[in-house]
Amino acid sequence: MADVRLLPPNAELETKRVLKQLARSHRALAELKGFVSMIPNKNILINAVMINEAKDSSEIENIITTHDELFKAMSQKNYSNPAAKEVVNYRTALWHGYELVKERQVLSTNMIIEIRQLIEKNRAGIRKLPGTVLKNEATGEVVYTPPSGEKEIMALMDNLEKYINNDYDNVDPLIKLAVIYYQFETIHPFYDGNGRTGRIINVLYLILKELLDSPILYISKYIIRNKLAYYKLLQEVRTKDSWEEWILFILDGIEQTAEETLLLVKKIKNILEKTAEDINNILPKIYSRELVDLLFYEFYTKIVYIEKGLNITRKTASNYLSSLEEKGFLISQKIGKERIFLNKRLFDIVKQAGIYR
Ligand SMILES: Nc1ncnc2c1ncn2[C@@H]1O[C@H](COP(=O)(O)OP(=O)(O)OP(=O)(O)O)[C@@H](O)[C@H]1O
Numbered sequence: 181m182a183d184v185r186l187l188p189p190n191a192e193l194e195t196k197r198v199l200k201q202l203a204r205s206h207r208a209l210a211e212l213k214g215f216v217s218m219i220p221n222k223n224i225l226i227n228a229v230m231i232n233e234a235k236d237s238s239e240i241e242n243i244i245t246t247h248d249e250l251f252k253a254m255s256q257k258n259y260s261n262p263a264a265k266e267v268v269n270y271r272t273a274l275w276h277g278y279e280l281v282k283e284r285q286v287l288s289t290n291m292i293i294e295i296r297q298l299i300e301k302n303r304a305g306i307r308k309l310p311g312t313v314l315k316n317e318a319t320g321e322v323v324y325t326p327p328s329g330e331k332e333i334m335a336l337m338d339n340l341e342k343y344i345n346n347d348y349d350n351v352d353p354l355i356k357l358a359v360i361y362y363q364f365e366t367i368h369p370f371y372d373g374n375g376r377t378g379r380i381i382n383v384l385y386l387i388l389k390e391l392l393d394s395p396i397l398y399i400s401k402y403i404i405r406n407k408l409a410y411y412k413l414l415q416e417v418r419t420k421d422s423w424e425e426w427i428l429f430i431l432d433g434i435e436q437t438a439e440e441t442l443l444l445v446k447k448i449k450n451i452l453e454k455t456a457e458d459i460n461n462i463l464p465k466i467y468s469r470e471l472v473d474l475l476f477y478e479f480y481t482k483i484v485y486i487e488k489g490l491n492i493t494r495k496t497a498s499n500y501l502s503s504l505e506e507k508g509f510l511i512s513q514k515i516g517k518e519r520i521f522l523n524k525r526l527f528d529i530v531k532q533a534g535i536y537r
C-alpha cells in the first residue's frame with residue numbers, strides 16, 4: 181500500500197519552465213474571464229459550456245453518450261438512458277459545487293463528498309473497505325494501490341483541505357491546482373468517481389481563487405486527447421518525483437482549453453446576437469430580448485418555459501414557438517408526452533465543440 185506524502189510537496193515547483201508556461205496560462209485564462217465578465221446573461225454560456233464538460237468528463241470514465249441523447253435526458257425526467265442520465269447528474273453536481281463555493285468561500289472535504297454523491301447518486305462516501313486498485317487500462321496490470329482505511333484517508337483529506345484553503349506556501353494558484361489534482365487522485369478517497377470529482381474540484385478551485393467568476397473552464401477534453409500522458413504523468417510524480425512534467429502538462433491544458441473556450445463562447449454570443457436580429461426582422465411582433473435569452477438558456481425549450489419566462493398565456497407561448505419553428509429557428513420533437521423545441525443553431529455549435537467520434 182502506498183504511503184501518500186503530505187502536502188506541500190517537498191520539491192521546487194516554480195522552475196524556470198513552469199514560470200514561463202505559467203505566464204501563458206494566466207494570460208489565456210484572464211482573457212476568458214474578461215470576455216465572459218462583459219456578457220450580461222452568463223448563464224446561457226455557462227449552461228452550454230457545462231453540458232459539454234459533463235459529456236467529456238464522463239467520457240473519460242467510458243460513459244459515452246451523444247448530444248441527441250443528452251438533450252432527451254435533460255428535457256425529460258424519466259428518460260431511460262443511464263449514460264445520458266449520469267452526464268446530466270454530473271452537470272447538476274458542477275452547478276451545486278459552484279454555488280457552494282460562491283456561498284461559503286471555501287472548498288472543504290465535506291463539499292467534495294457532497295459533489296461526488298451527486299455524480300453517482302449513492303451515499304457510499306469515503307472508502308471504508310480495502311481492495312481499490314488502479315490498473316493500466318490496456319494490460320490490466322495494477323499500477324497503484326491507494327491508501328485504505330477511512331481514518332487514514334480522512335487524515336490525508338484534512339491535509340489536502342488545508343492546502344486548498346490556506347496559502348501559507350505562497351505558490352501560484354495554477355501550480356497549486358496541479359498539486360491538488362495530483363494529490364486528490366492519489367488519495368483516491370472514493371470507491372468510484374474520483375476522476376470526475378477531481379475534475380470538478382479543478383474548476384471550483386479556479387472560482388475560489390477568483391481566477392474565474394463563472395464555472396466555464398474545463399480541461400477534460402484536453403485530458404481525453406492526452407489520456408495516456410495523463411495516466412503516465414500522474415504515475416511518475418509518484419515513482420520519479422516528476423512534479424515539473426505534471427505541472428507543465430496541467431498548465432498547458434489550462435492554456436489550450438481557455439483558448440478553445442473563448443472561441444466557443446464568442447461563437448455562442450455571436451449566434452445569439454444574430455438570432456436576435458433575425459427574429460426582430462422576421463417576426464417583429466413576437467420579438468423581445470427576453471424571448472431570445474430564453475431560447476438560448478438551454479439548447480432546447482418548452483412551452484411552459486416561455487409561458488413562465490415571459491409571463492404570457494400558454495396559448496400565446498405555444499403560438500410563439502410555432503411561429504419560430506415555422507421560420508426555421510427551432511425544430512420541435514415529441515419526447516414522451518411533451519413537445520420539445522430544439523434551438524438548432526445553438527445545438528450545432530455546442531455539438532461541434534464537443535468531442536467527435
Ligand atoms: N497511477 C495513478 N495515480 C493516481 N491517480 C490515478 C492513476 N491512474 C489513474 N488515476 C486517477 O484515477 C481516476 C479514475 O478513478 P475513478 O474510476 O474512481 O474515477 P472516475 O471518475 O470513475 O473515472 P475517470 O477518471 O476515468 O472518469 C483517473 O481519472 C485518474 O485521475
Ligand SMILES: [Mg+2]
Pocket residue numbers: 241372373374
Ligand atoms: Mg470509475
